Amino acid sequence: MRFGVIRFPGSCDETDAVLACERVPGCSATLLWHGDADLHGVDAVVVPGGFSYGDYLRVGAIARFSPVMESVIAFSEEGGLVLGICNGFQVLCEAGLLPGALLPNEGLRFLCRQVDVEVVRSSMPFTADCFPGERLSIPVKHTTGRYYAPPAELESLHAHGQIVLKYAAGHNPNGSLDDVAGVTNQAGNVLGLMPHPEHAVDPLTGSRDGLKLFLSMAHAHG
Amino acid sequence: MTRARVLVRPKAGILDPQGVAVERALPALGFSGVANVHVGRLIELDVEDPSQLQAMCEKLLVNPLIEDYEILEDASA
Amino acid sequence: MTRARVLVRPKAGILDPQGVAVERALPALGFSGVANVHVGRLIELDVEDPSQLQAMCEKLLVNPLIEDYEILEDASA
Amino acid sequence: MRTVDRALALGLTEAEFALVCAKLDREPNEVELAVFSLMWSEHCAYKHSKKLLRQLPSEGPRLAMGPGENAGAVTVGDGYVLAFKVESHNHPSAVEPFQGAATGVGGILRDIFAIGARPIAILDSLRFGDPESVRTRYLLDHAVGGIGHYGNSIGVPTIGGEVYFEGPYEQNCLVNAMALGLARADGLIRSAASGVGNALILFGAATGRDGIGGASVLASAELGEEDAAKRPTVQVGDPFAEKKLLECSLELLDRGLLVALQDLGAAGLSSSSAEMASKGEVGLDIDVSRVPLREAGMEPWEIMVSESQERMLCVTDPETVAAVLAVCEKWEVHGTVIGSVTEERVLRVLDGDAMVGEMPVEALVDDCPLYDLTPSPPTSALYPAPPCVLGADVTDPREILLALLASPNIASRRPLFEQYDCIVQSRTVRRPEQADAAVLAMPGGGAIAVSIDGSGRRVACDPYTGTVEAVLECTANLACCGAEPLGLTNCLNFGNPEKPHIAWQLTESIRGLADACRALEVPVVGGNVSLYNESGGGPIYPTPVVGMVGELPDAARAGRSGFAVAGDLVGFAGPFRPSLPGSELAKLRGEELPSSLPPLDIAALRAAQRAIFEAVRAGALASAHDVAEGGFLVALAECCLAGGVGAVLDLGATDDLERTLFGESPGSGFVVSGSPDALAAVGELVDLDVFGTIGGDVLDVTSGRARVVVSLDDLRGAHSALAPLFP
Ligand SMILES: Nc1ncnc2c1ncn2[C@@H]1O[C@H](COP(=O)(O)OP(=O)(O)O)[C@@H](O)[C@H]1O
Numbered sequence A: 001m002r003f004g005v006i007r008f009p010g011s012c013d014e015t016d017a018v019l020a021c022e023r024v025p026g027c028s029a030t031l032l033w034h035g036d037a038d039l040h041g042v043d044a045v046v047v048p049g050g051f052s053y054g055d056y057l058r059v060g061a062i063a064r065f066s067p068v069m070e071s072v073i074a075f076s077e078e079g080g081l082v083l084g085i086c087n088g089f090q091v092l093c094e095a096g097l098l099p100g101a102l103l104p105n106e107g108l109r110f111l112c113r114q115v116d117v118e119v120v121r122s123s124m125p126f127t128a129d130c131f132p133g134e135r136l137s138i139p140v141k142h143t144t145g146r147y148y149a150p151p152a153e154l155e156s157l158h159a160h161g162q163i164v165l166k167y168a169a170g171h172n173p174n175g176s177l178d179d180v181a182g183v184t185n186q187a188g189n190v191l192g193l194m195p196h197p198e199h200a201v202d203p204l205t206g207s208r209d210g211l212k213l214f215l216s217m218a219h220a221h222g
Numbered sequence B, C: 001m002t003r004a005r006v007l008v009r010p011k012a013g014i015l016d017p018q019g020v021a022v023e024r025a026l027p028a029l030g031f032s033g034v035a036n037v038h039v040g041r042l043i044e045l046d047v048e049d050p051s052q053l054q055a056m057c058e059k060l061l062v063n064p065l066i067e068d069y070e071i072l073e074d075a076s077a
Numbered sequence D: 001m002r003t004v005d006r007a008l009a010l011g012l013t014e015a016e017f018a019l020v021c022a023k024l025d026r027e028p029n030e031v032e033l034a035v036f037s038l039m040w041s042e043h044c045a046y047k048h049s050k051k052l053l054r055q056l057p058s059e060g061p062r063l064a065m066g067p068g069e070n071a072g073a074v075t076v077g078d079g080y081v082l083a084f085k086v087e088s089h090n091h092p093s094a095v096e097p098f099q100g101a102a103t104g105v106g107g108i109l110r111d112i113f114a115i116g117a118r119p120i121a122i123l124d125s126l127r128f129g130d131p132e133s134v135r136t137r138y139l140l141d142h143a144v145g146g147i148g149h150y151g152n153s154i155g156v157p158t159i160g161g162e163v164y165f166e167g168p169y170e171q172n173c174l175v176n177a178m179a180l181g182l183a184r185a186d187g188l189i190r191s192a193a194s195g196v197g198n199a200l201i202l203f204g205a206a207t208g209r210d211g212i213g214g215a216s217v218l219a220s221a222e223l224g225e226e227d228a229a230k231r232p233t234v235q236v237g238d239p240f241a242e243k244k245l246l247e248c249s250l251e252l253l254d255r256g257l258l259v260a261l262q263d264l265g266a267a268g269l270s271s272s273s274a275e276m277a278s279k280g281e282v283g284l285d286i287d288v289s290r291v292p293l294r295e296a297g298m299e300p301w302e303i304m305v306s307e308s309q310e311r312m313l314c315v316t317d318p319e320t321v322a323a324v325l326a327v328c329e330k331w332e333v334h335g336t337v338i339g340s341v342t343e344e345r346v347l348r349v350l351d352g353d354a355m356v357g358e359m360p361v362e363a364l365v366d367d368c369p370l371y372d373l374t375p376s377p378p379t380s381a382l383y384p385a386p387p388c389v390l391g392a393d394v395t396d397p398r399e400i401l402l403a404l405l406a407s408p409n410i411a412s413r414r415p416l417f418e419q420y421d422c423i424v425q426s427r428t429v430r431r432p433e434q435a436d437a438a439v440l441a442m443p444g445g446g447a448i449a450v451s452i453d454g455s456g457r458r459v460a461c462d463p464y465t466g467t468v469e470a471v472l473e474c475t476a477n478l479a480c481c482g483a484e485p486l487g488l489t490n491c492l493n494f495g496n497p498e499k500p501h502i503a504w505q506l507t508e509s510i511r512g513l514a515d516a517c518r519a520l521e522v523p524v525v526g527g528n529v530s531l532y533n534e535s536g537g538g539p540i541y542p543t544p545v546v547g548m549v550g551e552l553p554d555a556a557r558a559g560r561s562g563f564a565v566a567g568d569l570v571g572f573a574g575p576f577r578p579s580l581p582g583s584e585l586a587k588l589r590g591e592e593l594p595s596s597l598p599p600l601d602i603a604a605l606r607a608a609q610r611a612i613f614e615a616v617r618a619g620a621l622a623s624a625h626d627v628a629e630g631g632f633l634v635a636l637a638e639c640c641l642a643g644g645v646g647a648v649l650d651l652g653a654t655d656d657l658e659r660t661l662f663g664e665s666p667g668s669g670f671v672v673s674g675s676p677d678a679l680a681a682v683g684e685l686v687d688l689d690v691f692g693t694i695g696g697d698v699l700d701v702t703s704g705r706a707r708v709v710v711s712l713d714d715l716r717g718a719h720s721a722l723a724p725l726f727p
């Protein structure tokens, strides 16, 4: 399986995401340039963390209009797997691929911290290698990670099982509603999350728990 | 060219920690009688065709899920 | 209570990377004829004594080294 | 105004102005005067420190690039080199802490990629006044915010640093930033312009009136009443622009398109072009009318001295100009040919067809007079005693321990470092508070450890020994991670060197630095000097900040500071001879600074540290932590806190309990833990006493009839004292 990792001007974690994908047996990864609409036949797309276009104006706002994002939208509509991490999550929300928005952390500061994340739903392509309720130790690092959706929408996300990952009790770093850490679209082929699974793929640098997300994607692809 | 200002503010009902922080800091500096503080964004620009402003807001400048906006045209000109 | 707005913008001559980013993004979305874009902050607040607004700006709301401001009183009330 | 008066206003002395006229054979015009005044400023010319810096050893088998280039570098195996440098941004940060600190980070990162290395880490070294003061909290909060903003946004992890709070920094905070970069050994590039006829290309951000006369003038004069007037020169950092500049620069190098590369720092185009010409022994023609401007109507002299951030200069063959510009286009950075390399060693400034300045390169770069200092030790105390916050009647060791843990210089820095991305780039093996130094994995499976240190208060007590201590503290931190030192960088933050006792502090400190580096066989690969850190409140503590890089063969065996395995034994190693004068406890008690510190036996300490790093890298020790501020008992508490586990220890009777528990001697004592066999083996190589066992959730220490019992929760509570500073 081949992952494509998007590179916007201002992306920071794209190389880390490539390294994470490459740790999955049988998988490779390539960088996709923001200005190139061609996805080069990749099997899944990762929209990585960072500060695309400086995150000026509003996080993710400018990146969503880049040529590559048009193709990502089309790719997702055909059922392709799209994983948005941190800034990537913000971009996917701005692009309308995921519900809700990300607001400044309650504490207003950038926060880099290892947190525990709970798998709410494991019957889906991104978390199939986890068991329900499993706690994953994954770092967060962001200033704008407070998940928000209007009350009715949030209800519906719960009802449709679209809340896939939650911060474990006492681990919510940013004031996200209902401790939401990661949400999926209705179809279940697009996942956005604020924690950085690509920074939890090797015990040497902290934890290996995040690798499960990439392994799950590979298994889903078959 | 028309000079325009777009005022963008957090939608009512959404926690605005920046507003809260300012509201808390003011009394400590001796300013009393301040309430309802909100912090948003100001965008100033020259536009040839002011009728495009609304579309610009809806497409790029504002996220309607979390923000309200107001356009002030020719504000300073 | 008076509703007031403080418009804070980068001082002339000070680098405004946000303004540059927006100015670059707009044409790509099909909005031409836009220039001189600057992005600043909007602070809205209710004050009992509007004569204190200037002092609030100078002490807390504005960084006078790099920002200018303007006070709009009773703007929406 | 007469030219000479303008020269004086710009900071030149009368004699220097006369020398400029002699070098030019006439009076300088406006452009030339602006350029000379900056090139001959303290900041650019090092006129009060250059002679002293010559003492520093800069040779060694691992040296890949020594002082003189934008950053130094050492080899780290597998064909890689590691570039690193520390630099100050003190005055800009005192004026506007967020942007000052942010642009400080931006500047040091440019120095790293200017030699062709990809930045892989940042560390910060901060000095502020009393955290109880509103001003200090504002400065600290914003400086930390600025560092985080720049480093986080550009995708370079901030993996470590240090902060001290001391009265003399109240009006002169220090913000130093260190950066490291990785390059292939054959991928480094120098800044020497060469090849007559080659094109000079400016790329990056457009040029505005940022910091005109800012950094160089600010950094070359004491802060005084007229600060307000200097304020319009604030530079705003744009990490997004720098990220593009970085990728663009490295791609240009990768494609082999460059002859020379240089960043624009203090004094902007003037110093960068003059240095490139000087190093290459050529001349340069620069047409300022070609420089992309952010503001209309800028004068040629303004363009030459603007300190707009995020800009680079490169030299390329005329044939490859188009290719260079295409790469610039790809990364959306302005790239403009602004001039060319000439044979005659003259910097010519053109404005279109008009010649607006013509200066011999040598005069600009080499002919600024270098001054001898007139050092003289002070005859009375230079600094007031710190305020007393712990009465001398408090003698219960438990109470003292908790007071020390909660004191600003010792309390946990978590509220600061959590604002920094310490993991981007996937190399961080040891994050803040996991070990005494940060550890980064290297391509071949090995690792490097990095530490930055320097206690100004101890240097104020004794500039020579205090500086030796700073170096040994750094090597001790590396040793605890299993690393052997490879190279050193430093930033010398001092007051006004024209005053005899500041001159003495500087002279003694550099002598200490040189002696320590020689004895440890560690080359100084580069550094920076920041003088005139004075205000109405007097000079800062003399503050040499030492940044050091070491290496260990196996990243997986990097040491940890926290107690790891319940049941393991705790030992204390090293020729530790603690003393209380000048310690943190003495500070809390408001005691006067002593006028000297006990001398250190560098050779003995080197041997002890070697024993520690050998044991750590062999995997024998489960933890190692050096005794630093606060002494032995504080070090034990830190081991418990980092490991989340208690320990029960019996030190035996001692004749001076307070000195044993709280005395200091940087770099010489180590709390280690491991199996009985492992400690016995380490004990063969270095003095080592076994004191007890890891386990439980209290720290329980007995010495003679004294006993200290503190729960982990109480330790943690005291150690979290800085949290309220960042509400
Ligand atoms: N304290 C010091 N120790 C060793 N080298 C130093 C020291 N201070 C400055 N240098 C060296 O002098 C040269 C000039 O420094 P500087 O003007 O700060 O460079 P840049 O303009 O690239 O930042 C650099 O190579 C630097 O490493």
Ligand SMILES: [Mg+2]
Pocket: D070, D110, D111, D114, D263, D265
């Ligand atoms: Mg440089």
